[in-house]
Amino acid sequence: METITSKKTAKNNPEKLRISGAEAIIHCLLAEGVDLIYGYPGGAIMPVYDELYKFQDRLTHILTRHEQGATHAAQGYARVSGRVGVAIATSGPGATNLVTGLADAQIDSTPIVCITGQVPRHLLGSDAFQETDIIGISTPVTKWNYQVTKAEEIPDIIAKAFYIARSGRPGPVLIDITKNAQFDELDFHYEACKGVRSYQPVAKVSEEDLDAAAALINQAKKPYIVYGQGVILGKAEEELKQLVEKAGIPAAWTILGLSAMNTDHPLNVGMVGMHGNYGPNVLTNECDVLIAIGMRFDDRVTGSLDTYAKQAKIIHMEIDPAEVNKNVKADIALLGDAKETLSRLLPRIKKNSHEAWRNEFKLKYEEEFREVIEKDLHPTKEGLTMGEVVEEINLATKNKAVIVTDVGQHQMVACRYAKFDQTKSNITSGGLGTMGFALPAAIGAKMGAMEREVVAIIGDGGYQMTIQELATIYQNKLAIKIVVLNNDHLGMVRQWQELFFESRYASTVMTNPDFVKIAEGYHLRANRVSERKDLKKAVREMIASKEPYFLEVKVEKEDNVFPMIPSGASVSDIRLK
Amino acid sequence: MEKKWFTISVYSENNVGLLNRISGIFLKRHINIEGLNVSKSEIEHVSKFTIVVFTTEDWTRKIVAQIEKQIEVIKAFYHTDEEIIYQESALFKIASHLLFDERQIQNIIKESNSQIVTVSREFFVLAKTGRRHEIDEMHDQLEPYGILQFVRSGRIAVTKASMPITAMLNAYENQE
Ligand SMILES: Cc1ncc(C[n+]2csc(CCOP(=O)(O)OP(=O)(O)O)c2C)c(N)n1
Secondary structure, eight states, X not given: OHHHHEEEOOOSOOSOEEEEHHHHHHXXXXXTTOOEEEEXXXXXXXXXXXXXXXXXXXXXXXXXXXXXXXXXXHHHHHHXXXXXXXXXXXXXXXXXXXXXXXXXXXXXXXXXXXXXXXXXXXXTTSOOTTOOOHHHHHGGGOSEEEEEOXXXXXXXHHHHHHHHXXXXXXXXXXXXXXXXXXXXXXXXXXXXXXXXXXXXXXXXXXXXXXXXXXXXXXXXXXXXXXXXXXXXXXXXXXXXXXXXXXXXXXXXXXXXTTTXXXXXXXXXXXXXXXXSOHHHHHGGGTOSEEEEESOOOOHHHHBOGGGSSTTSEEEEEESOGGGTTTSSOOSEEEESOHHHHHHHHGGGOOOOOOHHHHHHHHHHHHHHIIIIIHHHHSOXXXXXXXXXXXXXXXXXXXXXXXXXXXXXXXXXXXXXXXXXXXSSOEEOOOSSOOTTOHHHHHHHHHHHSTTSOEEEEEEHHXXXXXXXXXXXXXXXXXXXXXXXXXXXXXXXXXXXXXXXXXXXXXXXXXXXXXXXXXXHHTTOEEEEEOSHHHHHHHHHHHHHOSSOEEEEEEOOTTOOXXXXXXXXXXXXXXXXX | OOEEEEEEEEEEEOOTTHHHHHHHHHHHTTOOOOEEEXXXXXXXXXXXXXXXXXXXXXXXXXXXXXXXXXXXXXXXXXXXXXXXXXXXXXXXXXXXXXXXXXXXXXXXXXXXXXXXXXXXXXXXXEEEEEOHHHHHHHHHHHGGGOOSEEEEOOOEEEESSOOTHHHHHHHHHTOO
């Protein structure tokens, strides 16, 4: 059936090879340019592990300490490198442990391919040992999934998996392979997939729509750009910068758009959303043309839709047709790849500078600086703030690090204050908000960009969800810098309890272990800071280390992250305190 | 926004998992599927799902976009009742003696334009094809006499406008 539905190009490997399904899987991965995978072995995937042993000089397998870690590592790798991440696991519990990573990759459009072992075909549906319906379970959280029950299917299906994962709006694909298909032999022949007839990954933007969009932008008095991860996935960073500079349009990032544009660029005005910057949120409701590029108007970005940018004409550049007019109605939808759309739009755009309008962002920034930023970055109170730690990391890394964050207050603070001068440098779980993401994602991020400094900033809660990956870091000598901002609370939930549940701190106070001893137990260099006077030196020492390094910073226990749009409120009603 | 009946037509590749994928989209939005029919279509190897929902046009449009996004879906459309020709069919199983004891039943059979599919000593089976309300009417008329079994199919529909699926598939094949 696959030959009917998939187009193929002949590759330079016409001669047939008679090999096992398990070996074929390795050849497929190699043919796709994969040299690194993450995973965890078990009964139903053992034939593949046996082949991995034989091919270890060409294909590195990293044993994470939990399958969830393997998926997040694959995600971190994919996000930093722009390539497809790969994770493998056994059937049953191995497969179900992938679900969180799949869901995260699905909502954050991350290209990963997961391969799971499955009980032999003749046992399917019999509740055999470690049988689980991972196709059924993973359907809502995958871009595509497929169960292979015959060895001959392997090459075409894996080719299709990689094609689907990385094309169009990227996403996770899961291929479940029964054990008999791994053992059985096939005539191996690999052809990369070039297309699937029922799937059109990228639409083409019409000239008329580009003209209409350009006309709107050219006559706008207060145009405003909000850019998301689509810019990074579409490799459209340069085109975005050109548009911003040519038309003099202030631009703000969504949490996943961060790092697509230099954070120090004068027209890069800050972050939108619940804990974004003051001006970018408030002025959303004052712009006359809102140009949304590669973002999907998530509810954490828009707040109440009834009061979101109602005065503005909306231009929505988006690759996924299902995202257009889903949350915010677009006056002009430019359905396609961000790079192509922007480069065709640029010649139609008139030079402009919009000084007065840009000044409004400046004034709002000054207000936010006085009320919030100064206190975060240059506090005068005794306790350490998360903001000043992030600022020290900026200084020590000269804005060049990949920053991986977990979920909670520290994440919002990092996405507000971390500075970036390179794209693909902000790795965080945006759409799903997966605590436990950062430590394993940092493993993938480091391996996707070995030459770069990778700093994981994690809360004391989320850290303990995937803390076992310290062993993976040590075993593979990955010089990741791990910073735990310890407030002895599930800080973000505690903040909500304080603000909206009259400080009833239900199950958000944590009695924590000695994190330094734990890191040392995993053979890592470790340090702890609890006073301001020691912070700079400790951060510098950590960054200077050539080895993995753990730094615990004891921060103020009950600090809140501001500004904040209370959930369901309007972006105009953002609170500075 | 006003709720209405919408018929969603989905052209897709044959795939075991696809029904699950499609129904999951309705599940996520808590929309009840009022009718579902899967069959082959006018194109070889292409299946057609006909799904009936009662909801707003806005939601229907969003659901259709999310259905169409699934890899194996070739194209999905939605239509109002005015834009399609549609039918459902139903089977009624009724005790045979009623055919002779209750003269009114013979009138119902005649007036409803239904057919007797089979007759045995114990029971006979009536088949009725038509609009939902016609089947409902017939059901209401027969009910007082006792219906042993009743079943109604999902809606099947063809559109008044043409469906450009073959052209789409040809365009794909000729792309190179
Ligand atoms: C897996 C998971 N469970 C629960 C939550 C809900 N949640 C969001 S933030 C948060 C608190 C995080 O605390 P911590 O990791 O200490 O970070 P902090 O907010 O203190 O920086 C919780 C529980 C979540 N996002 N993910």
